[in-house]
Every structure is written in C-alpha cells, then in structure tokens.
Amino acid sequence: MSHGQRPQGGGEDYLQLDPKEVLTQFSVEWTALRASYEEVKAKLEQVQMDLTKLDEKLARREITEQEHIQQYKEKWQLSTQIIEVKREVEARLYELQQQIRTANKKLKEREAERVKREHMEEERSNAMIEWMSLKHGFELVINRRNEIAAQMDKIEAQRRTGKISEADYRSARMSQIRQLAELRTVETDVKARLAELLEVIRR
Incomplete structure (x- = not known):
C-alpha cells in the first residue's frame, strides 16, 4: 500500500482506536514517564545538593574561587539540562492526563450506552x-x-x-x-x- 492510499472500507474508522486500547497505551506511557519523572527529580535534587556543597567547600576554603566557578558552572549547566527534560516530561504527563481522562470519559459513555441498549433490548423482549x-x-x-x-x-x-x-x-x-x-x-x-x-x- 502506498503512502497516499487508505485502507479499504470504513471511511475514517481506521483512524479511530478503541478507548480501552487507547487507555492501555496511555497508561503504559504514563507509568514509564512517571518513573522517568521521579528519576529526573532525584537527579535535579542531587545537583542542587552538589551546588550547596560547592558553596560550603568554598566557604571552608577547601576549593579556590576559580575551582568553585568552574565546578559550579558545570553543575549549573547540568541542572539546566535536567530542568529542561523535567519540563518536557511534565508537559507530556499533562497531555497524557488529559488524554486518559478523555479515554475514560469515552469508556464510561460506551458503557452507559451498552447498559442502555441492553436495557432497551430487555424491555423490547418483555x-x-x-x-x-x-x-x-x-x-x-x-x-x-x-x-x-x-x-x-x-x-x-x-x-x-x-x-x-x-x-x-x-x-x-x-x-x-x-x-x-x-x-x-x-x-x-x-x-x-x-x-x-x-x-x-x-x-
């Protein structure tokens, strides 16, 4: 099938996914991202602790001003990178949260529709x-x-x-x-x- 061709039949249905399938996919990604988010937070906290230690070392004159500036710069750059990753992860987690809520809503609507349909079928039968x-x-x-x-x-x-x-x-x-x-x-x-x-x- 070429890139310009669509699957035969079903109109746009091939673009639609079962809400349960979507929810499962989102949940897997959410779990993985959440774990990554905790790791990123831990790394950021560690860098912040390292920066504090550098200040303490400088205060105790265990390192020179030049060493402090150099090491602080390296830690700060690492901190900036981690913060950027953290923001990206947070943004994706927020998107997933909205998508999971939407999928959950669709699931509830489908379940309500199924119950309603079964109730109507039972009423018709009776x-x-x-x-x-x-x-x-x-x-x-x-x-x-x-x-x-x-x-x-x-x-x-x-x-x-x-x-x-x-x-x-x-x-x-x-x-x-x-x-x-x-x-x-x-x-x-x-x-x-x-x-x-x-x-x-x-x-």
Whole structure:
C-alpha cells in the first residue's frame, strides 16, 4: 500500500482506536514517564545538593574561587539540562492526563450506552412477550363479543316468533348488554396497553 492510499472500507474508522486500547497505551506511557519523572527529580535534587556543597567547600576554603566557578558552572549547566527534560516530561504527563481522562470519559459513555441498549433490548423482549399474550386475550374478547352479539340476535328472533317471554327477553337482553359493557371496558384497556407495548417494541 502506498503512502497516499487508505485502507479499504470504513471511511475514517481506521483512524479511530478503541478507548480501552487507547487507555492501555496511555497508561503504559504514563507509568514509564512517571518513573522517568521521579528519576529526573532525584537527579535535579542531587545537583542542587552538589551546588550547596560547592558553596560550603568554598566557604571552608577547601576549593579556590576559580575551582568553585568552574565546578559550579558545570553543575549549573547540568541542572539546566535536567530542568529542561523535567519540563518536557511534565508537559507530556499533562497531555497524557488529559488524554486518559478523555479515554475514560469515552469508556464510561460506551458503557452507559451498552447498559442502555441492553436495557432497551430487555424491555423490547418483555414487551413482545406481553404483547403476544395480550393479543391473544384481545382476540378472545372479540370472539366473546361476537358470541354475545349472536346470542342477542338469537333471542331477538325468539321474541319475534314468541318462543321466549318478554320478561325472559328483557332479562337476557340486560345481561348481554352488561356483558358487552364489561367487554368494551376490557377491550379499551387492552387496546391502550397494546399500543404502549408496540411503541416499546418499535424503539
């Protein structure tokens, strides 16, 4: 593959890394840099101690002014180099800190999204089970309503032919009307619940 070519497929996805992978890489670098940072700090402290000792030696006249200047200059140059390295390490540690926080945030977002997705899938599954059960119950209600309607037609025909008394007709009619009213209430409730479940299933 030439330098100008991209991997096939996935758009810009090949540039994206898994947050876990990123976090692992950053953590490894952070640990190594942190150890280096402690070493640099220790070296800097040692140089500062050496500079103090040089001043003490000069005060005790254990070294000459010229020797003090020369050795101090060497230590100071070393100190300057160490400070520069320390600053670079600190800067990179700060960058890593921000990147680790970003990777952690992405991981938390992905985990929250996964939990949310699983919760929705569970809700859909439960809704589907309940929907199928209610749908069967709804069909039974419809069948029962049709049966009552057929019975009403039957007693109406019996009343017209005189096969049933008016008192029995009215009693049967009232019973059927009451049953239809009860079924209508159940049917309305079931329809509403089926609609709610359907919304959950379609999410």
